Amino acid sequence: MSQTILVTGASSGIGQATARLLAERGFTVFGTARKPDSAKPQGFTMLALDVRSDDSVHACVEQVVAQAGRLDVLVNNAGYTVTGAAEETSVEEAKAQFETNFFGSVRMVNAVLPSMRARGAGKIINISSLAGNTAIPYSAFYSASKFALEGYSESLWHELRPFGISVILVEPGFVNTPIGEASPVAARPLAAYDATRNRMLAAFGHALERGIPPEQVARRVLQIIEQRAPGLRYRVGAQATWLPRVRNVVPWKVYAAGVRKTFAV
Numbered sequence: 001m002s003q004t005i006l007v008t009g010a011s012s013g014i015g016q017a018t019a020r021l022l023a024e025r026g027f028t029v030f031g032t033a034r035k036p037d038s039a040k041p042q043g044f045t046m047l048a049l050d051v052r053s054d055d056s057v058h059a060c061v062e063q064v065v066a067q068a069g070r071l072d073v074l075v076n077n078a079g080y081t082v083t084g085a086a087e088e089t090s091v092e093e094a095k096a097q098f099e100t101n102f103f104g105s106v107r108m109v110n111a112v113l114p115s116m117r118a119r120g121a122g123k124i125i126n127i128s129s130l131a132g133n134t135a136i137p138y139s140a141f142y143s144a145s146k147f148a149l150e151g152y153s154e155s156l157w158h159e160l161r162p163f164g165i166s167v168i169l170v171e172p173g174f175v176n177t178p179i180g181e182a183s184p185v186a187a188r189p190l191a192a193y194d195a196t197r198n199r200m201l202a203a204f205g206h207a208l209e210r211g212i213p214p215e216q217v218a219r220r221v222l223q224i225i226e227q228r229a230p231g232l233r234y235r236v237g238a239q240a241t242w243l244p245r246v247r248n249v250v251p252w253k254v255y256a257a258g259v260r261k262t263f264a265v
């Protein structure tokens with residue numbers, strides 16, 4: 001019997017490429033979008049999901065179990081990035097960022113765990129980011145949400161091990177997706193940050209354009225699903241692979257200068 005996989009945020013980018021690849025490989029795949037009717041058919045079943053809502057999360061997971069009888073793998077991918085200086089970002093905007101990127105994943109995990117624990121098997125794949133290792137200036141709350149996801153997933157790894165459930169973090173560097181277009185800039189700009197913020201946004205846009213294709217992340221997720229006992233962390237792309245290693249060995253001031261150069265700040 002083929003494994004059943006649920007990929008959140010499959011209307012675009014990494015989630016869409018992942019759900020499509022897994023469906024091509026014969027898995028039973030459910031993808032999600034907030035407006036599933038407007039998403040183009042991609043060879044997998046599309047369900048409605050807003051990860052900010054408990055009701056929406058429960059309805060989505062119930063539909064998967066009702067249609068497929070079980071859920072073997074959850075890919076927590078839905079996310080966006082709010083940009084702007086930390087001081088420009090309101091607490092409401094910061095909370096909204098966490099509601100999707102962090103608590104959205106937590107809601108999904110809590111919804112799938114009872115059935116995974118009952119079966120003594122399952123994989124939870126959380127799409128984190130290189131930004132969960134090295135914070136991006138002018139994306140403080142996006143970076144903070146990914147650092148939070150890293151800590152949460154590490155704790156969860158220990159807690160779920162006795163139940164036969166694997167927790168996996170996937171950490172891509174820049175990926176060429178429409179995430180920049182889908183993402184808001186903080187609504188309360190301060191003139192003091194204008195010049196740097198504009199340079200950063202241009203550099204961020206170029207870095208995304210030059211990023212790895214989302215299919216590369218999808219292939220890594222497929223490898224993880226096919227592994228019997230996957231590890232905790234998988235970095236995707238050259239940048240995401242070597243930068244955390246460099247960070248461990250060079251003085252902070254040297255590393256920080258490289259980060260500032262990358263983001264033109």
Ligand SMILES: NC(=O)c1ccc[n+]([C@@H]2O[C@H](COP(=O)([O-])OP(=O)(O)OC[C@H]3O[C@@H](n4cnc5c(N)ncnc54)[C@H](OP(=O)(O)O)[C@@H]3O)[C@@H](O)[C@H]2O)c1
Pocket residue numbers: 008009010011012013014015032033034035049050051052077078079080100127128129130171172173174175176177178179180182208211214
């Ligand atoms: N692109 C990169 O450089 C990069 C690098 C590292 C990690 N990542 C991570 O990869 C993940 C996917 O990003 P992407 O680049 O593929 O972005 P994307 O193309 O903009 O796709 C984001 C997906 O998330 C969904 N989404 C957003 N808010 C949602 C909500 N409240 N509830 C449910 N779904 C929601 C969107 O679906 P709808 O709008 O249709 O609902 C969309 O399908 C994110 O977690 C991101 O942080 C991206």
